[in-house]
Structures are given as C-alpha cells and as structure tokens.
Amino acid sequence: MTFQQPSKPSNTSPTCLICGRSTLEATNLQARDYLSNNQFTLARCVHCQCLMTMDAQQDQKHDYYGENYYNASSGKFSTVIEKIFRLNHARNARYFHTHFPSTNILEVGCGRGYLLKELKRLGATVFCLESADAADWILDNPDIQVATLPESQSNRWPFADDFFQLIIFWHVLEHLSDPAGSLKQAFCCLALGGTVCVSVPNVSSLQARLHLTTWFHLDVPRHLYHFSQTGLVFLLEKQGYEIIKITAGDRMQNLFGWLQSLANLFTPGHINSFYRLLQGGKPLRGVNILSLAIQLLTCWIWIPLGMLGFLMEEITKKHATITVYAKKPDHDNK
Numbered sequence: 001m002t003f004q005q006p007s008k009p010s011n012t013s014p015t016c017l018i019c020g021r022s023t024l025e026a027t028n029l030q031a032r033d034y035l036s037n038n039q040f041t042l043a044r045c046v047h048c049q050c051l052m053t054m055d056a057q058q059d060q061k062h063d064y065y066g067e068n069y070y071n072a073s074s075g076k077f078s079t080v081i082e083k084i085f086r087l088n089h090a091r092n093a094r095y096f097h098t099h100f101p102s103t104n105i106l107e108v109g110c111g112r113g114y115l116l117k118e119l120k121r122l123g124a125t126v127f128c129l130e131s132a133d134a135a136d137w138i139l140d141n142p143d144i145q146v147a148t149l150p151e152s153q154s155n156r157w158p159f160a161d162d163f164f165q166l167i168i169f170w171h172v173l174e175h176l177s178d179p180a181g182s183l184k185q186a187f188c189c190l191a192l193g194g195t196v197c198v199s200v201p202n203v204s205s206l207q208a209r210l211h212l213t214t215w216f217h218l219d220v221p222r223h224l225y226h227f228s229q230t231g232l233v234f235l236l237e238k239q240g241y242e243i244i245k246i247t248a249g250d251r252m253q254n255l256f257g258w259l260q261s262l263a264n265l266f267t268p269g270h271i272n273s274f275y276r277l278l279q280g281g282k283p284l285r286g287v288n289i290l291s292l293a294i295q296l297l298t299c300w301i302w303i304p305l306g307m308l309g310f311l312m313e314e315i316t317k318k319h320a321t322i323t324v325y326a327k328k329p330d331h332d333n334k
C-alpha cells in the first residue's frame with residue numbers, strides 16, 4: 001500500500017485524522033526508526049488518544065520498506081521463525097473460514113500472502129490490494145489476484161460494489177496515509193452484512209503505556225497512525241460499520257512485543273536488535289553488535305518479566321494488539 005504520512009499539525013488546524021476533532025497536540029515524544037536510525041516526533045489526540053507519526057516524509061528518497069524490512073521474497077524471517085509465522089497465519093485463516101465463511105475475500109496489503117493462500121486452499125476466491133510500488137515479488141504472486149492502487153487511498157478501489165463478504169486489514173491500517181478513506185472504500189466493496197476485520201497495535205495497551213518510544217509495535221515511520229481501541233472503534237463507526245466484537249489480536253505478537261520492548265530498555269539507542277537476529281539475512285547484517293550482545297546477555301531478566309507482562313495483559317485485557325470485527329449493516333444506510 002502507499003506509505004505517506006499525516007501532515008504536521010499546525011497552530012491553526014490541529015485536526016486528528018482519526019476522530020476528526022481539533023484536538024491533536026504536539027508532544028515531546030520522539031521515537032527512532034530501528035532500521036534507518038532517523039528520529040520522528042509523535043503527536044497525540046487528546047480526544048481519542050491516538051498518536052500520529054509526524055515528519056515521516058522528511059527524507060522522501062529514503063525507502064523505509066526496503067530489503068532490510070522485507071528481508072527477501074522467501075520470507076521476512078529466518079527459516080524456523082518464518083515457519084511459525086506461516087503456521088500462525090494458517091490458524092488465522094481457519095478462524096476466518098469458520099466464523100466468517102465467504103466466497104470473495106480481499107486482504108489489503110498481503111505481505112507474503114500466507115493468509116490468502118490458506119483461505120484459497122479452504123475454497124474462497126482471494127484478492128489482494130497493493131500499491132503499484134510494492135515489491136515485484138508481491139505483485140507477481142501466482143497464487144493471489146493482486147490488484148494495484150496507483151495513487152492515494154482515497155482513489156476508488158478497482159472492485160465492484162458489494163463484491164466481498166470479508167475484507168481484512170491485518171496490521172496494515174496503521175501504515176496507510178488515509179485510513180478513513182480506505183475504510184470507506186472497503187465499505188463500498190463489502191456486501192450488505194459483510195465483515196471487515198482490522199487488526200492493529202493498540203497504543204492504549206499496557207505494553208505501549210510502559211514503553212512507548214521504545215515499544216516494539218510503534219515501528220515509526222512505517223506506522224503513521226497509532227490507534228487506541230477507542231479511536232479505531234470511532235473510525236469504523238464513523239464510516240457506517242457496526243462493531244461485532246473486539247478480540248485480543250495476535251497473541252504471538254503480543255508476547256513478542258513484551259519481550260523485545262523490555263530488551264530495548266537495555267539498549268535505548270539501538271532497539272529491536274533481538275528481532276533482527278530472528279529475521280536473519282540482510283536485517284541482521286545491519287545490526288549494532290554491542291546492542292545485540294547486551295540484549296542477549298540480559299535475556300534472563302527480560303524473558304521472565306515479559307512472561308509476567310503478557311499475563312498482566314491477559315488479566316487487564318489491555319492487549320498490545322487488538323482485532324476489531326465490524327459489519328456493513330444489512331440495510332445500507334450510507
């Protein structure tokens with residue numbers, strides 16, 4: 001998908017693009033991109049508690065989604081981790097197949113396409129929507145019908161109205177320049193009674209509140225928006241959706257978020273080194289060796305603490321990632 005950034009709030013129009021209120025405030029919060037080491041400022045909406053990454057276009061020539069991010073067409077992680085990742089997606093696909101049986105399914109931004117491949121195997125016709133400048137190996141995926149969107153998200157999507165029974169934004173909405181416009185397009189393409197599934201990191205989670213600028217799931221500048229549960233629900237309802245349910249998101253990501261965010265506390269200048277070790281390949285070659293050594297040597301502290309944090313999260317229900325299921329009402333009122 002396209003990866004532009006929200007415009008910087010000015011004194012005259014500090015409007016939150018999630019809730020639409022003039023309650024966006026500049027903060028002193030600065031977060032570092034673990035790949036480029038560039039620093040980004042966050043703005044916060046007082047009303048919906050969402051955060052926005054500012055200045056993400058400060059270096060327009062920089063490709064924040066380069067090889068260090070995707071690693072390679074064969075996968076984003078080293079072989080064993082990639083296999084776990086794939087199994088996790090297959091499990092998610094079976095959940096969709098059981099709870100939201102659909103003929104036509106769209107995933108917005110499909111990565112390596114594991115989810116859609118499994119849904120296809122289960123009998124659905126699957127589509128993916130990507131930006132025209134996505135990596136060639138994504139666009140040329142032989143298993144999935146990939147449609148491209150050449151310009152901004154607000155452009156009309158290249159699908160017929162009411163075509164899909166299920167549209168999935170799996171850790172994608174936070175990357176999009178116009179999440180409201182994208183959800184609006186999804187609404188048009190959904191059949192009456194169809195479901196949209198949106199999974200995002202939750203900035204109102206326990207994990208985010210404790211770590212924030214070194215929080216693993218912040219991932220600036222690729223994440224342009226950092227949704228609170230309240231903000232995401234508001235955004236969906238504003239587009240006409242009815243919320244069906246909100247779940248804990250991806251527990252594998254929730255647990256890893258605890259582990260890596262705690263490890264980052266020991267090396268705040270070079271975060272996510274352990275993650276890069278798991279990725280292997282090119283991302284690992286760019287890692288700061290000293291920070292990796294420190295993160296590995298301190299694992300006896302952050303592994304048990306991370307487990308404890310994960311349990312706390314389960315008890316308090318303030319999960320690091322959340323998944324919201326919402327439907328297009330049976331009687332179209334848009």
Ligand SMILES: [Zn+2]
Pocket residue numbers: 016017018019020021023045046047048049050231
């Ligand atoms: Zn807001």
